[in-house]
Amino acid sequence: MAKIIEYETRSGKRYKFLYYAGVDEKTGKKKYIRKNGFTTKKAAQIALARLEYQKALGKIDASTKKKVRxxxxxxxxxxxxxxxxxxxxxxxxxxxxxxxxxxxxxxxxxxxxxxxxxxxxxxxxxxxxxxxxxxxxxxxxxxxxxxxxxxxxxxxxxxxVTRPRRTRTRDDNNFYTKQELNTFLGRVKQQENKKIYACFRLLAYSGIRKGELLALTWGDVDFKGKTLNIDKALTNRINGSVYVGRPKTTASIRKIALDDLTLKALLEWKYQQARDLLKRGYNANTPQQIIFDDNNGNIVKYKGSVNRWLRKIYQKNPDLRCIRVHGFRHTHCTLLLESGASIASVQERLGHSDVNTTLEVYTHVTKKVRQAALNDFINYMEG
CATH class of the missing domain: 1.10.150.130 (Tyrosine recombinase, N-terminal domain)
Incomplete structure (x- = not known):
């Protein structure tokens, strides 16, 4: 048994001991338990006896585990x-x-x-x-x-842990129907400049993400081959600034076909942008030129720029139903599936790395088609 030692403090006599707990298997070093501050020798003896008892029961581990926060x-x-x-x-x-x-x-x-x-x-x-x-x-x-x-x-x-159950509130209204999209794009073409029209026409007819849109250069558009190359995206830095980096996933790197009217809208904006920047002394006729720039030929300073463009459109047209920018991607996916496109082709076109993302929209669309079929049947039977 360890020896109990008496020592003096300003408050009077105190007692302490140094107890040998064994050898640390990990380090091979002896481990001691030091206790002090007992006001009586009996209190020190009781504490020492308790340690002896714990060691006999195997409740004292000689290993020295580092305590970390x-x-x-x-x-x-x-x-x-x-x-x-x-x-x-x-x-x-x-x-x-x-x-x-x-x-x-x-x-x-x-x-x-x-x-x-x-x-x-x-x-x-x-x-x-x-x-x-x-x-x-x-x-x-x-x-x-x-x-x-x-x-x-x-x-x-x-x-x-037990996870509290969430009531999943999928935003089923964050997309346009065919009629709503045509009305929206008609207003934008009539009221806005060529840049804004080309922006939302491309979002709705390609399904690309906002970050992918803002990183596009003219070298990504093949007007002859009628394709758009997606291999980069505008990304937020930790400090809030933006930079052009790799896309969200490997599946996001893709080449997609574009329709003639979307290509026409892009070409008209390309010519307008070149004229505007030339007046400022910049040559925009390079493959590296950002398509949807900050009006000075550079990438926009933050990804929310497209959100701002969309808000202004809705302010001018309070009768239009509001959707978010990402809703144009959902719109494209929905209309593709409604038109009969296969799930695999939609997944590839939108750059979904997980087919379940595409299937979520597919489930929503098939419910709509089933309901439409039921409505047609009821109208037929009651007509």
Missing amino acids: FCEVAREWFSTYKLTVRESTLGTKESRYRKQIAPYFGDCYVDKITLQDCQKAVNEWFQAIPATMPGCIELVNSIMELARKEGYITDNPMKD
Whole structure:
């Protein structure tokens, strides 16, 4: 048994001991447990006897596990994650961690985080912003898994949480029908300049993403072959600025066919842009020229520029039903499927890496077709 030592402090006599706990199997070094501050020798003896009892039961582990905080493991996880994704994706994850996850777990030791702690966080994420809850769970789970692999914890409590059930509210109205699209484009062609008309005509008749649209150069348009090459996209940086980088996924790199009227709208804008920039002393007749520029030949400063163009159109036309910019991609997908295009061809044209994304729209379209068929039958029977 360890020896109890008496020592003096300003408050009087105190007692301490140094207990030998065994040899650390990992390091081969002896481990000692130091206790002090006992006001009586009897209190020190009781504490020492308790340690002896725990050691006899095998409850004292001589191994020295490093205690780390959740934020330390998170830094280690992000240092690897940033090498695998685009800067915009990294920025989204870092923002989610900083705003929603760090307040709950950042300063906690990972081995002290319980299932109850995780469930409380999940419930509060769900109540605050339900749509972000799955992403928060996924991120915490990834960080905790790294902690488990590193040996800081034995179990990952985030894996056992109960996810509050979300009422999925798919926005079934974020697209135009054939008639609505024709009305919209007719107004834009009549009221707006050639650039704005070419922009929304291309979005609606190609289904490309907003970031892909804003990264296009004239070298991407083959007027003779009637095709459009998609191999880059305008992407947000962590600091809010933009840059032209690789597309969202490998499937996003594609070449799609364009119709004659869309090509005509692009060609008319190409000539107009060249004249406008020439007046400013710029030569726009190069393959590298950005198509939908900032009016000075450069890429726009932020991706929301197209949103601003669309808002102005709706302000002039309050009778038009409003959809978001992404709704033109959904419109193209919907009308393609309604026209009889195969799921595989639509997936390829839109650059969906997961066919389930295309199938979600397909399910929506088939429901509409089934309902239309029923309506025709009822009208026939009751007519």
